[in-house]
Amino acid sequence: MGVLGAFARHLDAIVGPGVMLLYPLYASMRAIESPTTLDDQQWLTYWVLYSFITLFELSCSTVLAWFPIWPYIKLVFCMWLVLPVFNGAAYIYANIVRKYVKNIGGSVSSTYSESHKKVLQMMSLDARKSVERYIDTHGLEAFDQVIKAAEIEARKQQH
8 A cells, every 4th residue: 555655645746747737738739730729729728727726826825735635626627627528728718718808909899880790799809800801901791791601601501
């Protein structure tokens, strides 16, 4: 029981760096090189959350010293954030963070109609900027045609 007991007592120190740093580092580098942005969201969100956890630990280290299970709680939470089967970081982004940050970067211009504002507000800041450049170049009518074509395509895929 000596080896297993030592392993269990130091599980956070043995497994933690791999789960909380090495794998996320590797996955983040792969995300940078991949053409999709879905994995970028997962890993950027992970690093933001990991930074908050680290700041919390630094700020509350004297209090956390009284809770010997804290390292294990942190390990389990980070595993939930990291492991692809859970994608916890993406879940937190989609269900919590996005509500607070989707309006960062300014609101939609008041020159657009309410229906155009609705469509633009559903987009990320980068997408919104691209669409606004498209509208400036081609006009609102061209944007309306794109929206109608997307709606028709969505209806086709539903059937």
